[in-house]
Amino acid sequence: MNATRPPLRPLDQALAELLSHAQLLAGTESVSTFDAGRRVLARDLVSPLQVPPNDNSSMDGYAVRCADVAANGEALRVSQRIPAGASPEPLEPGTVARIFTGAPVPAGADAIVMQEDTEPAGEHVVRFLRTPQPGEWIRRSGEDVRAGSVVLARGERLSSAALGLAASIGMGELEVVRRPRVALFSTGDELVMPGEVAPADMKPGAIYNSNRFFLSELLRNLECEVSDYGIVPDDREATVGALAHASRSSDLILTSGGVSVGEEDHVKPAVQQLGSLDLWQIAIKPGKPFAYGRIGDAHFMGLPGNPVSSFVTFLLLVRPFLLKLQGATQLAPRAVDMPAHFEWPRADRRREFLRVRRNGNGALELFPNQSSGVLTSVAWADGLVDNPAGRTIALGDTVSFIPLAELLA
Numbered sequence: 001m002n003a004t005r006p007p008l009r010p011l012d013q014a015l016a017e018l019l020s021h022a023q024l025l026a027g028t029e030s031v032s033t034f035d036a037g038r039r040v041l042a043r044d045l046v047s048p049l050q051v052p053p054n055d056n057s058s059m060d061g062y063a064v065r066c067a068d069v070a071a072n073g074e075a076l077r078v079s080q081r082i083p084a085g086a087s088p089e090p091l092e093p094g095t096v097a098r099i100f101t102g103a104p105v106p107a108g109a110d111a112i113v114m115q116e117d118t119e120p121a122g123e124h125v126v127r128f129l130r131t132p133q134p135g136e137w138i139r140r141s142g143e144d145v146r147a148g149s150v151v152l153a154r155g156e157r158l159s160s161a162a163l164g165l166a167a168s169i170g171m172g173e174l175e176v177v178r179r180p181r182v183a184l185f186s187t188g189d190e191l192v193m194p195g196e197v198a199p200a201d202m203k204p205g206a207i208y209n210s211n212r213f214f215l216s217e218l219l220r221n222l223e224c225e226v227s228d229y230g231i232v233p234d235d236r237e238a239t240v241g242a243l244a245h246a247s248r249s250s251d252l253i254l255t256s257g258g259v260s261v262g263e264e265d266h267v268k269p270a271v272q273q274l275g276s277l278d279l280w281q282i283a284i285k286p287g288k289p290f291a292y293g294r295i296g297d298a299h300f301m302g303l304p305g306n307p308v309s310s311f312v313t314f315l316l317l318v319r320p321f322l323l324k325l326q327g328a329t330q331l332a333p334r335a336v337d338m339p340a341h342f343e344w345p346r347a348d349r350r351r352e353f354l355r356v357r358r359n360g361n362g363a364l365e366l367f368p369n370q371s372s373g374v375l376t377s378v379a380w381a382d383g384l385v386d387n388p389a390g391r392t393i394a395l396g397d398t399v400s401f402i403p404l405a406e407l408l409a
């Protein structure tokens with residue numbers, strides 16, 4: 001039995017091979033900046049203007065010439081009023097201007113004195129309680145963005161802040177790479193759908209199809225156009241028909257279940273009949289079985305059926321693949337070192353991804369049941385510990401923590 005098993009493949013090697021098959025999708029589209037969240041920029045965004053466009057006040061107060069305040073700070077006449085959005089006159093020598101947050105600083109003024117450092121001294125006259133320094137409370141033109149600079153680079157996956165930044169340089173639409181088209185299949189005769197079969201009506205051995213729900217959500221988070229084919233039909237001919245159909249309109253066909261060694265399943269022979277299929281044993285836990293193949297122009301990936309394995313394998317392999325198809329530059333999640341507030345006394349020969357959560361003291365707690373069938377561990381966790389093969393963990397050891405926020409964004 002062991003002799004027929006393919007050797008375990010290190011995760012990094014499997015990922016590198018997968019990524020070597022991921023070519024940037026041809027085609028871009030222009031979308032409203034409102035709708036561009038999580039999409040990948042197809043071009044550098046170069047700013048046509050300075051942000052902010054003018055020197056402006058960061059306080060409600062008075063625009064002054066410092067020398068005038070120093071000379072006769074006791075009381076100065078207010079010669080103009082400048083709300084945000086106004087175009088001021090140059091500051092009359094020997095006077096000050098009433099100014100509000102965001103309003104342009106008038107020519108000739110070299111500082112803002114905040115309202116709290118002044119008091120009224122008659123009608124249109126104000127007294128200064130301290131002498132300002134040049135530059136105080138002035139936001140300089142271009143201190144956020146310089147005209148001509150690249151604000152966001154091609155390959156940037158747009159965050160909410162990035163959308164605001166793009167808007168701040170006047171972009172109402174953004175050119176992004178087209179969405180990957182993904183066909184999703186679940187395999188397994190034991191699977192039933194929540195909402196279709198009530199818990200009380202479940203036949204012995206039946207389980208709900210949970211993978212379908214998180215996989216379709218994970219795909220949508222990556223801005224894929226998902227065609228959900230549901231559960232694979234339980235005969236060979238229908239399976240071939242469904243896969244052939246999916247291959248004509250998809251960049252990726254994604255299945256869960258049915259890739260374990262020796263398992264009887266319609267999907268494997270159907271993919272082999274239509275195209276090519278490699279079964280991999282990846283040296284990770286949870287995970288391990290994984291299939292990569294091609295049907296026509298479509299990529300094929302088969303995830304393990306165990307829900308935690310399916311979830312983790314998606315994050316480690318499918319996610320970077322889909323990001324690379326879209327031209328994203330940041331593919332790998334950023335891990336941080338953190339102390340373990342748990343013990344992991346039994347080393348595994350595979351690299352492990354343990355479900356953990358940060359506690360209030362800046363350390364990691366371990367979910368007690370790390371079985372690949374226990375989806376509660378993933379729902380509970382806020383990250384994974386990337387534990388190298390053969391490594392035990394003692395209380396207080398530094399481990400590599402990958403926040404789920406990095407992987408689910």
Ligand code: AMP
Nearest residue numbers: 186188209210211257258260304305306
């Ligand atoms: P498989 O990889 O098909 O051998 O499945 C491994 C385990 O995962 C079995 O216990 C299956 O019942 C379970 N499983 C497979 N597909 C799903 C699914 N879509 N939702 C929940 N559990 C599944």
Ligand code: MG
Nearest residue numbers: 188257258305
């Ligand atoms: Mg199965």
